[in-house]
Amino acid sequence: xxxxxxxxxxxxxxxxxxxxxxxxxxxxxxxxxxxxxxxxxxxxxxxxxxxxxxxxxxxxxxxxxxxxxxxxxxxxxxxxxxxxxxxxxxxxxxxxxxxxxxxxxxxxxxxxxxxxxxxxxxxxxxxxxxxxxxxxxxxxxxxxxxxxxxxxxxxxxxxxxxxxxxxxxxxxxxxxxxxxxxxxxxxxxxxxxxxxxxxxxxxxxxxxxxxxxxxxxxxxxxxxxxxxxxxxxxxxxxxxxxxxxxxxxxxxxxxxxxxxxxxxxxxxxxxxxxxxxxxxxxxxxxxxxxxxxxxxxxxxxxxxxxxxxxx
Amino acid sequence: xxxxxxxxxxxxxxxxxxxxxxxxxxxxxxxxxxxxxxxxxxxxxxxxxxxxxxxxxxxxxxxxxxxxxxxxxxxxxxxxxxxxxxxxxxxxxxxxxxxxxxxxxxxxxxxxxxxxxxxxxxxxxxxxxxxxxxxxxxxxxxxxxxxxxxxxxxxxxxxxxxxxxxxxxxxxxxxxxxxxxxxxxxxxxxxxxxxxxxxxxxxxxxxxxxxxxxxxxxxxxxxxxxxxxxxxxxxxxxxxxxxxxxxxxxxxxxxxxxxxxxxxxxxxxxxxxxxxxxxxxxxxxxxxxxxxxxxxxxxxxxxxxxxxxxx
Numbered sequence: 289x290x291x292x293x294x295x296x297x298x299x300x301x302x303x304x305x306x307x308x309x310x311x312x313x314x315x316x317x318x319x320x321x322x323x324x325x326x327x328x329x330x331x332x333x334x335x336x337x338x339x340x341x342x343x344x345x346x347x348x349x350x351x352x353x354x355x356x357x358x359x360x361x362x363x364x365x366x367x368x369x370x371x372x373x374x375x376x377x378x379x380x381x382x383x384x385x386x387x388x389x390x391x392x393x394x395x396x397x398x399x400x401x402x403x404x405x406x407x408x409x410x411x412x413x414x415x416x417x418x419x420x421x422x423x424x425x426x427x428x429x430x431x432x433x434x435x436x437x438x439x440x441x442x443x444x445x446x447x448x449x450x451x452x453x454x455x456x457x458x459x460x461x462x463x464x465x466x467x468x469x470x471x472x473x474x475x476x477x478x479x480x481x482x483x484x485x486x487x488x489x490x491x492x493x494x495x496x497x498x499x500x501x502x503x504x505x506x507x508x509x510x511x512x513x514x515x516x517x518x519x520x521x522x523x524x525x526x527x528x529x530x531x532x533x534x535x536x537x538x539x540x541x542x543x544x545x546x547x548x549x550x551x552x553x554x555x556x557x558x559x560x561x562x563x564x565x566x567x568x569x570x571x572x573x574x575x576x577x578x579x580x581x582x583x584x585x586x587x588x589x590x591x592x593x594x595x596x597x598x599x
Numbered sequence: 600x601x602x603x604x605x606x607x608x609x610x611x612x613x614x615x616x617x618x619x620x621x622x623x624x625x626x627x628x629x630x631x632x633x634x635x636x637x638x639x640x641x642x643x644x645x646x647x648x649x650x651x652x653x654x655x656x657x658x659x660x661x662x663x664x665x666x667x668x669x670x671x672x673x674x675x676x677x678x679x680x681x682x683x684x685x686x687x688x689x690x691x692x693x694x695x696x697x698x699x700x701x702x703x704x705x706x707x708x709x710x711x712x713x714x715x716x717x718x719x720x721x722x723x724x725x726x727x728x729x730x731x732x733x734x735x736x737x738x739x740x741x742x743x744x745x746x747x748x749x750x751x752x753x754x755x756x757x758x759x760x761x762x763x764x765x766x767x768x769x770x771x772x773x774x775x776x777x778x779x780x781x782x783x784x785x786x787x788x789x790x791x792x793x794x795x796x797x798x799x800x801x802x803x804x805x806x807x808x809x810x811x812x813x814x815x816x817x818x819x820x821x822x823x824x825x826x827x828x829x830x831x832x833x834x835x836x837x838x839x840x841x842x843x844x845x846x847x848x849x850x851x852x853x854x855x856x857x858x859x860x861x862x863x864x865x866x867x868x869x870x871x872x873x874x875x876x877x878x879x880x881x882x883x884x885x886x887x888x889x890x891x892x893x894x895x896x897x898x899x900x901x902x903x904x905x906x907x908x909x910x
Contacts, residue, residue: 471803472834492782493804496832511831511877511899516906518827521807523783555909566822588822595827596907598866 289427289544291324292400293317294333294419295409295533296389297340297358298366300573303373306526312573313344315366316409316432319530322577323537323564324407325351326585328544331400333357333419337364337388347578356397361388376525377491394419401425405544409533410434413441413448420451428549430454430540432532438464446481455483456536462488471496472512479503487539487558489532494519494562497554517558518595520566520588527572531565534577538564563588600738600855603711604631605644605730606720606844607700608651608669609677611884614684617837623884624655626677627720627743630841633888634848634875635718636662637896639855642711644668644730648675648699658889667708672699687836688802705730712736716855720844721745724752724759731762739860741765741851743843749775757792766794767847773799782807783823787814798850798869800843805830805873808865828869829906831877831899838883842876845888849875874899 295317301310321330331354336344340360348355369383394415406423408416408431420429431452437445438461445465449455455478457465465481466474471488475498478486484500494517502513539561546553563585570576606628612621632641642665647655651671659666680694705726717734719727719742731740742763748756749772756776760766766789768776776792777785782799786809789797795811805828813824850872857864874896878887 470833470835472832475832490804493801494827498832511833511902514832514906516805516829516832518907520822521783521786521809521825521827522781522822524781552910559909591822593909595825596829597909598870598904599863 289404290329290331290402291405291407291540291544292331292333292357292396292403292423292426293320293324293407293409294394294416295320295407295411296366297332297334297336298368298389299339300529301367301369302527302529302573303371304376304525304527304572305373306524307572309572311367313347314368314530314573316411316530316533318347318574319533319568319577320407320409320537320540321348321353322351322574323534323568324541324544325353326564326580326582327538327541327560328405330354330541331357331397331403333394333396333400335359335361335388335392337361340365347574350578354399357395357400359395361391363388370529372528376528379529396422404428405430405540407431407536407540408448408452409536410437413437413444417444417448417451420448428453428543430456430536432456432536433461435461435464449482452483454485454487456487456489456532456539458489458491458532462486472498475512475514476503487561489535490519491531492519492521495535495558497558515555515558517555517562518592519562520592520595522566522569525569528569530574530577531569534568535561535565538562559589559592560585562592600715601640601642601713602635602716602718602851602855603642603644603668603707603714603734603737604628604635604718604720605705605727606631606718606722607677608643608645608647609679609700610650611840612678612680613838613840613884614682615687615836615838616684617835618883620883622678624658625679625841625884627722627841627844629658629885630844630879630888631718631720631848631851632659632664633662633885634845634879635852635855636664637875637891637893638849638852638871639716641665641852642668642708642714644705644707644711646670646672646699646703648672651676658885661889665710668706668711670706672702674699681840683839687839690840707733715739716741716851718742718847718851719759719763720847721748724748724755728755728759728762731759739764739854741767741847743767743847744772746772746775760793763794765796765798767798767800767843767850769800769802769843773797783809786823786825790814798872800846801830802842803830803832806846806869808869826866826869828866828873829903830873831903831906833877833880836880839880841885841888842880845879846872846876849873870900870903871896873903
């Protein structure tokens with residue numbers, strides 16, 4: 289089943305303890321698309337500038353990703369500069385040039401309209417909502433957001449959340465959105481805002497999924513039902529950029545590849561999210577995600593399985 | 600198989616966001632013993648003062664814990680006062696009165712000498728080593744330590760580590776002991792110090808076990824083999840005191856209850872560690888650990904299993 293993703297296609301300049309690079313192809317929609325492309329058809333909606341050429345186009349084409357929804361606008365492509373020198377868990381932003389992204393008005397190609405899966409990567413919640421409303425026929429909608437929208441665009445964000453089936457955010461964003469520190473109380477609060485499922489990403493500790501039906505079950509005694517997928521302990525994290533988007537791509541790509549979304553399929557999807565996140569951080573930028581084979585992905589899935597399996 | 604544990608039996612005064620209590624029975628050896636007592640016979644070596652009476656004795660007796668190794672010395676029992684008002688992940692120590700613990704010289708009752716399992720709870724590594732050397736016949740030795748010994752008693756600690764099969768410490772202690780922040784590099788470093796297995800406790804994110812045979816396998820390509828057990832997402836952590844010791848008690852108690860320590864038994868032990876840790880924090884002090892049934896423990900084990908199981 290095809291996924292349409294709307295989000296940023298960008299250039300990043302990044303410095304990490306392992307080295308640095310300048311103006312490489314990046315952005316949430318890029319990481320997401322590459323990760324998801326190993327599982328299913330992916331269609332991108334984004335905007336780029338004059339500096340986006342055939343070389344960048346080729347990266348998407350090599351993975352069979354539909355780029356007809358990538359609009360070319362006069363000006364420069366969205367640019368982000370950041371570093372992870374003090375902590376690999378949190379980026380320090382040095383510069384953000386929105387460039388052509390400042391006037392982004394997502395346009396949905398006719399050919400995308402039969403997509404059954406929609407992923408709203410981290411952009412202005414007003415735009416996320418507009419895309420979601422323009423595709424009423426989709427079967428499953430997942431999305432991401434970040435602290436900036438949670439703090440300063442809360443009303444628009446809350447409207448957008450009503451249209452989501454699955455929200456994927458990290459620990460800090462969950463606490464901030466819910467206004468409470470306890471992870472279960474925070475999950476319960478977020479699950480009253482619209483999403484039926486909340487996937488909280490814990491970085492090196494994996495991710496936990498919480499489900500609205502369990503959270504709402506007031507008569508339930510004892511601990512809440514949830515599902516925890518591990519992250520792989522790695523000798524070296526070369527570049528954490530895009531780890532969360534790659535998780536989302538692996539997770540949603542795997543889901544979209546399944547005939548039916550059973551609880552087991554959902555659990556496997558969480559594991560494949562971790563798998564794609566673990567690949568993403570092994571090399572700079574999108575390098576590792578560009579050159580994988582399905583065989584490597586499934587071998588790593590087995591490692592993840594062994595990492596948590598009891599028998 | 601019986602476990603002998605050496606460590607502190609103490610009184611704690613603790614304040615958490617959920618409330619506070621004054622001078623309740625606590626200490627690493629107490630939490631460990633209670634948690635392990637649901638799985639196997641436990642024998643304690645510790646020292647207490649005149650203020651340790653029949654009521655405290657009765658707590659151990661109710662769980663069939665052998666207290667013949669708890670020495671009565673003139674003076675007061677070890678006292679700790681701490682709070683978790685800013686963070687549930689780290690205690691703030693307000694007061695530590697070593698009292699009779701200052702002159703503690705562990706004496707091993709003759710009846711303890713056939714113990715096959717030995718747990719060295721967090722005390723002076725010189726004493727841990729002495730107990731370990733006095734019990735050369737034990738089959739498996741596990742131990743704990745803390746930042747104070749890692750920073751200021753490193754030489755003694757490194758000597759003690761040589762006698763351990765399994766070291767259980769938390770993330771911060773692992774980084775501090777290894778002198779590196781990357782969790783896998785840190786684990787590899789610690790596993791060259793003596794322990795064949797390192798169990799790193801991550802608090803709300805569970806625990807990861809690393810194994811020396813995998814770490815030493817230099818020809819191995821790709822990620823290190825490890826095992827990750829989850830922690831249970833809880834609506835409320837009433838009192839984090841003793842969570843790590845309860846994890847150790849559940850983990851080592853379960854191992855000691857097994858005829859053979861297979862990889863599957865080890866993995867189950869990691870889960871039972873998480874189970875006992877999750878109970879410990881649900882109420883103040885040792886309250887929850889005192890009143891459990893094996894049925895409740897096994898029900899919670901199933902919750903842990905469901906929390907991570909793929910199918």
